[in-house]
Structures are given as C-alpha cells and as structure tokens.
Amino acid sequence: MSETNKSNYTEASKKATMKYIKNNLVDVRFRVKPNIKERYQDAAANANLSLSMFLQNAADEKIERDNLL
Incomplete structure (x- = not known):
C-alpha cells in the first residue's frame, strides 16, 4: 500500500475535525521542565x-479524591 493510501482522512474530514475542535475544545497550557514532561x-x-x-x-482523579468540587 502506498504512503498516500494508508488513511481515508480527506480534506473534508480534516475540515470537520478542525470545526469540532474550534467549537468544542479549549487549550489548557502549563510549563514544566523537560525531564518532568x-x-x-x-x-x-x-x-x-x-x-x-x-x-x-x-x-479528575485529584478532584474526586480530595472532594474539590
């Protein structure tokens, strides 16, 4: 199988995925040292x-365990 035929991921599915991400998800960022990552x-x-x-x-486990919410 050629490299280009390994996936059925089309431009339309890419567009739909990007739209879903934009409308439903947010980034959460924090910094750690490389060894911690x-x-x-x-x-x-x-x-x-x-x-x-x-x-x-x-x-989620920390929130539940410590009854934080």
Missing part, C-alpha cells in the same frame, strides 16, 4: 493513553 509522557505511554488524556484523568 518526559516523566509524564512515559507514564501516559505505560497507561496506553495520550499525554492529554493522562493529564485529564490525573486532574
């Missing part, structure tokens, strides 16, 4: 999660 990435990979999902889960 690597630690988080390794932990996320070990949990079979993206870094974003890993950090979301960690925050």
